[in-house]
Amino acid sequence: MAELRVPQLRVLILGLAPAVAVVALLAAGGLIGIGPALTIVAAIVAGGWWIATRPPAAQGTDETEHIAAAPGLPEHLLDQLPDPVILLNDAREIVAINRQARDVLGIGATGRDLALSLRHPAVLAAVETVSSGVPSITEEITLPVPVPRSFTLHVGGLPGTAGTDAPGMVLVLHDETRAKRAEQSRADFVANVSHKLRSPLSAVIGFIETLLGHARDDAEARERFLGVMHSEAQRMSRLVNDLLSLARVETNEHVPPRGIVYLEDVFNGVADSLQVRAAEKDISIVVSCDPDLPPVIGEADQIVQVFQNLVDNAIKYGRADTEIRIEANAVGRMPGSDAAGVAASVTDQGEGIAAEHLPRLTERFYRVDEGRSRRLGGTGLGLAIVKHIVNRHRGQIRVDSEEGVGTTVTVFLPARPETDENGEDESEITRFSTGGDVTKA
Numbered sequence: 487m488a489e490l491r492v493p494q495l496r497v498l499i500l501g502l503a504p505a506v507a508v509v510a511l512l513a514a515g516g517l518i519g520i521g522p523a524l525t526i527v528a529a530i531v532a533g534g535w536w537i538a539t540r541p542p543a544a545q546g547t548d549e550t551e552h553i554a555a556a557p558g559l560p561e562h563l564l565d566q567l568p569d570p571v572i573l574l575n576d577a578r579e580i581v582a583i584n585r586q587a588r589d590v591l592g593i594g595a596t597g598r599d600l601a602l603s604l605r606h607p608a609v610l611a612a613v614e615t616v617s618s619g620v621p622s623i624t625e626e627i628t629l630p631v632p633v634p635r636s637f638t639l640h641v642g643g644l645p646g647t648a649g650t651d652a653p654g655m656v657l658v659l660h661d662e663t664r665a666k667r668a669e670q671s672r673a674d675f676v677a678n679v680s681h682k683l684r685s686p687l688s689a690v691i692g693f694i695e696t697l698l699g700h701a702r703d704d705a706e707a708r709e710r711f712l713g714v715m716h717s718e719a720q721r722m723s724r725l726v727n728d729l730l731s732l733a734r735v736e737t738n739e740h741v742p743p744r745g746i747v748y749l750e751d752v753f754n755g756v757a758d759s760l761q762v763r764a765a766e767k768d769i770s771i772v773v774s775c776d777p778d779l780p781p782v783i784g785e786a787d788q789i790v791q792v793f794q795n796l797v798d799n800a801i802k803y804g805r806a807d808t809e810i811r812i813e814a815n816a817v818g819r820m821p822g823s824d825a826a827g828v829a830a831s832v833t834d835q836g837e838g839i840a841a842e843h844l845p846r847l848t849e850r851f852y853r854v855d856e857g858r859s860r861r862l863g864g865t866g867l868g869l870a871i872v873k874h875i876v877n878r879h880r881g882q883i884r885v886d887s888e889e890g891v892g893t894t895v896t897v898f899l900p901a902r903p904e905t906d907e908n909g910e911d912e913s914e915i916t917r918f919s920t921g922g923d924v925t926k927a
């Protein structure tokens with residue numbers, strides 16, 4: 487453990503006080519939250535600690551090597567901070583990076599110029615501004631891939647480091663994605679509920695008023711109106727359930743799933759639960775899986791929901807007395823990526839979907855034939871839920887359809903990476919689930 491002598495301690499306190507004061511002022515003014523403020527203060531102190539305790543720089547060594555081998559670097563300390571933190575030297579090379587930053591940003595190596603590891607113009611501009619003498623900068627940024635995430639970026643200069651290879655700047659990112667998504671999803675939920683529930687509610691109120699008024703003693707009208715009220719109330723209940731599902735899925739879309747899912751089990755479960763509804767139309771459900779199918783990385787409940795929604799559509803829009811096939815095969819490469827995956831498809835023999843509708847099918851409330859979907863108990867949200875779940879799983883959806891013949895919806899999901907013979911290597915799973923969420927330069 488590095489030793490801190492009294493004069494160094496004084497330098498550390500005097501040097502860091504202004505930076506800490508700036509952060510305190512930002513927090514007091516409500517510009518940044520208490521959580522990020524504490525992280526920033528901790529990172530500044532960690533950087534300062536290292537400057538104060540590091541041994542004098544050795545002369546004439548290769549700089550990159552020297553940085554990578556710098557003793558006393560507080561990475562273990564930085565790893566304990568909940569937010570991504572990067573320390574840069576005066577030449578804007580990375581001298582330390584904590585685990586969170588590696589996971590979120592996909593940056594591995596220290597000793598490289600930040601611009602080579604993270605090509606984000608706003609981050610680089612903030613670093614530029616601070617190195618030109620501005621004490622610190624706090625701003626909101628969005629990192630685009632694979633799912634957009636919002637961060638509060640704080641860049642602060644560390645005092646007394648000019649011309650040395652000691653940390654001259656600290657970058658802290660605080661993830662605001664969940665808060666942002668929750669806010670957006672609340673706004674969408676309120677807008678959709680008030681818009682979509684209004685008409686069934688006024689229909690129900692109208693029937694109740696009629697039953698309380700002139701149809702009071704009309705037994706036949708009572709029977710009929712109660713039937714309509716019942717189905718309208720069920721429709722409202724389905725709408726609220728689907729909207730809640732959608733809101734939940736959207737809020738967690740940036741969090742990579744961590745479980746392992748065996749699709750054959752999912753398919754058999756979904757087929758069992760929908761068998762009775764299919765039998766009402768004399769439709770049979772056939773499950774067929776590649777015997778060597780690898781498991782996929784996913785959250786089981788959500789994967790079940792995907793195939794429940796797809797098979798539900800296949801039953802609703804399939805012709806009576808036909809067959810629905812649920813199939814899965816391993817694929818060497820997922821569309822648009824090099825990763826191995828699984829292609830899982832649901833095929834019906836129904837009226838199909840005209841090509842012009844295909845691009846819009848997964849929009850919320852988009853229906854090819856609104857009246858028919860309503861009669862069949864649809865909300866227009868099933869495929870929107872499917873899309874968000876598949877996005878969260880870093881998967882892809884493809885719809886192939888021929889009018890008058892039928893529709894195949896294929897979902898591509900990343901397979902669990904190959905493991906050792908036991909096939910149960912937990913560390914592989916963890917590595918993948920965090921690595922799948924990175925923004926690579």
Ligand SMILES: Nc1ncnc2c1ncn2[C@@H]1O[C@H](COP(=O)(O)OP(=O)(O)O)[C@@H](O)[C@H]1O
Pocket residue numbers: 795799800803804834836837838839847852853854855859860863864865866867868869870893
């Ligand atoms: N298998 C299918 N065959 C024909 N049309 C389909 C199929 N699946 C979905 N659709 C069309 O896509 C629309 C959106 O589907 P979805 O989001 O599940 O909503 P819902 O089923 O509640 O209407 C449906 O209204 C229907 O027009």
Ligand SMILES: [Mg+2]
Pocket residue numbers: 795798799864865866867868869
């Ligand atoms: Mg549906």
